[in-house]
Amino acid sequence: MKNKLIISIFTLAVTFILCIGATIAQPKYDIKDLGVGPIKTITLGPIDAKLVSQGKTIFTNTCALCHELDQLKIGPPLRNIAKDRAPEFILNLMLNTSGMQKSDPYIKALIVKYNNIVMTDPGLNQAQAKSVLEYLRSVVK
16 A cells, blocks of 8 residues: 555656656747748758757847847847747748738737837848848757
8 A cells, every 4th residue: 555655646746847847948938929921831850960050150140230149239138039939930020020010919029029129131041031030049048
């Protein structure tokens, strides 16, 4: 009887830990908000170091004029955007900046929050946007 109780408590504890771990591991974005643009779905694999390097260069030359990873600049900090938003959303924002600003509720709210300053179109193609996404995925804390 005592052994069954110990096994039951152990099983409950393991189940609880697994549930908590699964919850923590879930990204913090609204899966329904994929943004507006050409990217309808994307499957991500392990982070690609070559794309990270290319993305960091593009981020430094293009995005860092208005964004930093950890501090507010002209636009919001981006360190955890890949944790907080769907990858499709991020890609669509880079590829369809104007359309996202006109129709996505989250982006419209950010524009208001940041004194009606809008993001300029970074002029990236899909491969460049994907490399920036890889860079942003690599810097998540």
